Amino acid sequence: MDGADAHEDEHGDLLSTLEVIEAQPLATRAEAYDTLHDTLARRLEATPGTPS
Template sequence: MSMDAADAAARRDDLLSALEVIEEQPLAERAAAYTALHDDLARRLESGPREQHA
């Protein structure tokens, strides 16, 4: 497995673990946790590399 594939698999596993933890929480706490997760993922996407269009 390449480093990129291993990194992607690790990130996927981290996300699945976070989702499992969130799902075990009471509904009100789940909503706040999903909001925090959404905000974190949005920040990561915004800070990622940009594709250059020619």
């Protein structure tokens, strides 16, 4: 699998996750979005970036 395919899989996984979250009641949805935010923030911080 090349980089483009991996990116599309991650994009699809995110969309699937968002669809599941949106189907939840409001209180559950808020907690799920908070968890998703934390997960994405950890992934972003763990990804090597280019120096500023």
